[in-house]
Amino acid sequence: MPELPEVEFAARSLRRWLADRTVQEVVAPASRIFRGTDRKALVRDLRGRRLEWIERRGKYLLIAWDRGVGLLSHLGMTGKWLRLPEHQDEATHVRAELILAEGGSVAYDDQRLFGRLTLHPAEELLDLPEIRALGPDPLIDGIDPGLLAEKFKKTSRSVKVALMDQRVLAGLGNIQTTEALFLARIHPEREARSLSPEEVERLVRAIEDTLQKTLDDIDGDLIAYVEEAGSHNPFQIYRRQGEACPRCGTTLEAMVLGGRTTVFCPRCQSL
DNA sequence: ACGGATGTTCGCGC
DNA sequence: CGCGCGAACATCCG
Numbered sequence: 360m361p362e363l364p365e366v367e368f369a370a371r372s373l374r375r376w377l378a379d380r381t382v383q384e385v386v387a388p389a390s391r392i393f394r395g396t397d398r399k400a401l402v403r404d405l406r407g408r409r410l411e412w413i414e415r416r417g418k419y420l421l422i423a424w425d426r427g428v429g430l431l432s433h434l435g436m437t438g439k440w441l442r443l444p445e446h447q448d449e450a451t452h453v454r455a456e457l458i459l460a461e462g463g464s465v466a467y468d469d470q471r472l473f474g475r476l477t478l479h480p481a482e483e484l485l486d487l488p489e490i491r492a493l494g495p496d497p498l499i500d501g502i503d504p505g506l507l508a509e510k511f512k513k514t515s516r517s518v519k520v521a522l523m524d525q526r527v528l529a530g531l532g533n534i535q536t537t538e539a540l541f542l543a544r545i546h547p548e549r550e551a552r553s554l555s556p557e558e559v560e561r562l563v564r565a566i567e568d569t570l571q572k573t574l575d576d577i578d579g580d581l582i583a584y585v586e587e588a589g590s591h592n593p594f595q596i597y598r599r600q601g602e603a604c605p606r607c608g609t610t611l612e613a614m615v616l617g618g619r620t621t622v623f624c625p626r627c628q629s630l
Numbered sequence: 631a632c633g634g635a636t637g638t639t640c641g642c643g644c
Numbered sequence: 645c646g647c648g649c650g651a652a653c654a655t656c657c658g
Contacts, residue, residue, distance in 0.1 A: 471654050520647090
């Protein structure tokens with residue numbers, strides 16, 4: 360599920376689901392998502408808590424409760440937060456369930472266990488090393504083309520790999536970088552430092568556009584799970600190698616960059 | 631049966 | 645130190 364738009368949606372959902380509610384009990388069997396944290400302390404400390412605030416930074420969720428209890432949540436590859444009205448059977452991979460005193464529960468579901476849920480003092484959440492290491496968040500901080508260009512100048516990597524680096528910009532993954540480069544008509548394999556100021560400007564606008572478009576699609580319920588991409592793929596070129604470019608009709612191609620399949624139009628995004 | 635999938639991290643070799 | 649690559653993590657789907 361998770362790149363910036365999906366995580367933002369999770370943050371908004373959790374704020375609604377947890378507002379003015381009390382966590383009555385926590386059910387959290389041992390699993391990898393608790394790595395590095397004391398699971399039993401997490402269960403104990405969360406009991407009786409009420410939400411204070413939730414923030415998203417890149418693909419991370421910071422969840423602060425009363426009495427200074429803090430949770431750091433990362434959705435990994437297949438993590439999602441769910442509202443379970445009563446009992447659940449469709450949520451087959453629930454790893455942590457926060458049962459609410461007011462009824463129902465809020466649950467973290469993660470099939471592949473690449474996600475993470477760890478306990479921290481609430482006031483330290485924003486100062487955690489993994490959060491401090493993040494670059495600017497496109498939604499919270501905005502994207503400064505000058506700053507981005509400066510970062511590009513310092514590396515010999517391709518623009519696609521640089522954009523997926525969370526220290527450059529926080530929140531972009533394989534889908535959003537693929538889409539943004541297509542919108543900006545920039546070949547993913549271009550050296551980041553070779554981009555002209557005009558191209559960086561175009562790229563910044565493309566990133567903002569694709570993030571907003573995906574957020575709108577999620578709000579419009581157009582995206583449930585992108586695993587269904589074959590049938591409901593809402594993206595312009597992601598996973599569409601072999602199909603016709605929506606702009607010029609040329610057959611879309613794919614290559615591997617930074618270990619991820621990258622789709623591009625060889626004509627619109629020439630080297 | 632095989633290959634690939636929205637992410638992060640680590641080790642290796644250059 | 646920077647960078648690319650492959651592996652690992654665990655499971656499902658086409």
